[in-house]
Amino acid sequence: MGKLISVIVPVYNKAPFLERCIESLIHLKHHEKIEAIFVDDCSTDDSLEIIKKYASNYDMVKCIQLPKNTGGPAQPRNEGMKRAEGEYLTFLDADDWLDCNHFIEFVERVKADGSDIGFGRAFKHTDKRITQIARFQSFQNQSGLVPYEMEKVFRAVGPPGKIFKKALVEMHQIELKHLKYGEDKLFFTELISKATCATMSTLPTYHVNRYSQNVSLIKTTTAFEKAKINFSLLKEIIQLDIPKAALVNVLSRFLELDFMKRYFFTKSFLKSQSKQEYYALFEEVCQVIENTGTAIEPLFTIEKYKVTYTLFKNKAFEQLEAFIKTLMSDEQFSRYVDNGVVYLESGSTDIPPLQVACYPVYQGTQCVDGQKYEVIEVLKPVDVSIRGVRAVELHNELNEKEIPFELKGNKLYIPTEALQYHTEVPFNLAVDYLIYDTERVYASYPSTQTENVMKRKAFKVEFTPQDTIKIGNKHYFKEAPKTVVTIKKVKLYGDVDFMHMVSELEPGSAIQIKGLSYSSMDTPRLETDKGYVLTANIDFVEPLKMVDSDTYITKMPRRIEVIKGCKLYTERSFKKEPIRGVKVGETFEIDDIIYTSNHTPRLKTVNGEYLTANKKFVKEI
Template structure:
């Protein structure tokens, strides 16, 4: 049978995560004869190769390629996977992440039905603190026959997660990953997407990004200075591509506005850095590259707040730049005021010549009102007339993908919700107003304040609605998504004979005991369990067991 999908997985020292990664592929709701998973090991010196080899006889879709020499980045392993791929579509998966068993197969089916060159699904990031959505602008609705490089901000999310692309697009155009310590994804997908003519998108989760603290990557090890030096090379490579006008605008806007303005300067790390001169030198090098190609960087900046930063840098007004960035990075703590139904940052006198900085949309919860013989939750909105509200959702605290769309009415600058609708929600939530198709605005509890001599005490900026039936609102349970070699018991637990926890042993594990772990298995609902060296099963919940690092 002809393969429909090739999943390419570069591997280097990912023994802790590989089992979860491989099992996520096996759990895909798709005929396994239609897929192949090409794991390319870049000379791992841990147990990664052994783990993959242990699955080769178990899963026919699994293939392993072992590099002869370590290359130091995912680029060459991914290129080997592309060359070997037999599927109509290719998707890339990092060995520490996992695929969504329902969402990815549906996206593949959608792409195939519409003969899409490229398809975008939703990526979900997992940390100890919360589960959040990434890159909403690439997958905010179900749609087909889109021009991919005309999707707004499409190049603001240019990593592998959540994308499938026709193999022929890559092979016929000889598109390969170039070797960089950082940013090879950006150059690859800018070129690849520019060659596509027909795109699909879907808001379903298709890819899960592992950003738990135990996971380390080249990106995490690369400083902002090193990243920006790579971005200089990538900028020049993009300029050499001779992209269509609309594609070039989106690509250069992303690189200039995001990489050389927002990430380089609009951060507290810039304010704290002892050698700011190196930041200014990198910016000047970017200008020099643009000048060689007769490009004016100012033409590619879309946000007013970044236009100000650009102008300060052009004028070399570094003291003003420092004060301005300090103001922006205050975020919710910055002094603000209302003017013409919009929220403005209160600018100090020496910055008032700048383009005013405004909140695109701001919403404040005004409580429960008795209106027309019924109780209504009232939200005051502050925005200009061009901002369009699409929907209102209740978004679970710490777990963004779990949301419930609710009916609403809008009259002027107010949104009204039925109180009963909110009371029926069975999870703790924020109210999230989605505007201009995909942009979220979480409802606040406090109005802006610009008083110079007094400060409004704010415990939390967002309105959080807690379910009274619960004894306490808490973050979702965090589990080990990989196999720790040894754990220490930090809360009372039991040992079980089965992963579903139906048959408990009589042996109680004491707090402070250490347990050697030999495997990780998953319940029918996908909950991880740890397998001890005695063949028994214990919880993988990090609230009960902690990893022991020797």
């Protein structure tokens, strides 16, 4: 019996992340419709063992072992596609995960539409925040789209948030080409260009793991090297048999994303002593595009890139470099308001100021006809339309809610009580405009002051729940958590005014809290169970999440024994290469339990090294 969806996961030395990846798949609904194909590319860590363990317990999990390492994800994905039984296919990186709650609903919606390809929402997770990526591919629920005509669809040509028919791949014999960089770009460009119908969905589908800086070939490739690879990809894509509309959108992507944002608008370019090499390569790029019969200037959709191209074409290189430097330095941004529109000064009298499409400014709570409203003034050109307003959890775009509003002139009126639902978490407000664009609400108007620089002029409005209090621009616990974990290095003091330091705690340290105390200036402090004092600032400490004590050692052991082979690391995240493998039977004296940014416990040895606290690998003795 065929499957609805085949999830293809290339694996090479991803043991620290694999369990989360696989768990996201086995928690999906309708296992009978799903197969998860893990293609191991000769891993040298425990990846294969982990896959086989799950494959023995779950029929949906399939394991393929390649005979030799291929050096990249292209061939493992190709092998997975050949073996797949699903009507639809999707790629999942082994350190990422799928959305357990909505992915299958998304697939079923695409299937019901009979679409060749589906686009859902994807989110990037870092230590500091969760943000939506490629909003333009999933800003509304819509069917019957021509995929290659979707605006900016070629700006996101990686796996996140995409599923596609296996028949589409087979009909056009599309496969991934092994490259040092950009194999996804080539594959998905051709795939999207060959598809005839698409579904767009606002359902969350894919989560990108950027908690740890994994070693990758991409990170070892310089901006100039990437540009040369992109030039080769561009020439290859131009040779594809794809519709003219698709080619135009692809060329726009290469110009604006690959050769403006990631090439010229970089520190690498500004610091380069060989800028003529950059200009020479871009001259070749422009020539290749012009040879297709496509005019270059209309391909630019972003004004600052159009200006940069004009300066390049006129060989005004000094102006070009000064222009880029000005726009890349936030501190030098000078914005001002003229007739209800915000403009950004370019740094040159020869270059007109750039118009800002949307600049919303919070104007506080106002009473209108006896009703209280939160008022936002939207500084914008008259042809820029407002689509909606959302309350978005601070640093977590997964948690959001549409907010009712009235637009009167250039002001948004939000009923004050409409914001009360969000009091459990800090949040700010986002104004959605044009087709899919969005902008957070500013706390103040722009300024062109240079001699007297306006502080915090880029600050956005933040609403803080009542369990924290705000003093200045800092947030503090209003009530003491039972246990906190340090986010950064934190000092422990013997007094509430922080006059007598006792010790310094490393990031990831867990501290039992007895209650709150206050400094002589009424600043909240956390008092530990041992009578010491530390900051209550939520930028430095956060409540410890629930940890599964059946899986992990959570109470400080004096000594442990290794019961299953694992590795020893120099830091708690396990993101760097291990010091060495640890054999069964080895013992270690333990100094502390330290938590990762995700609150996974690690054991810190008396020698300052780290190993897993997972009870499958270690036991207390």
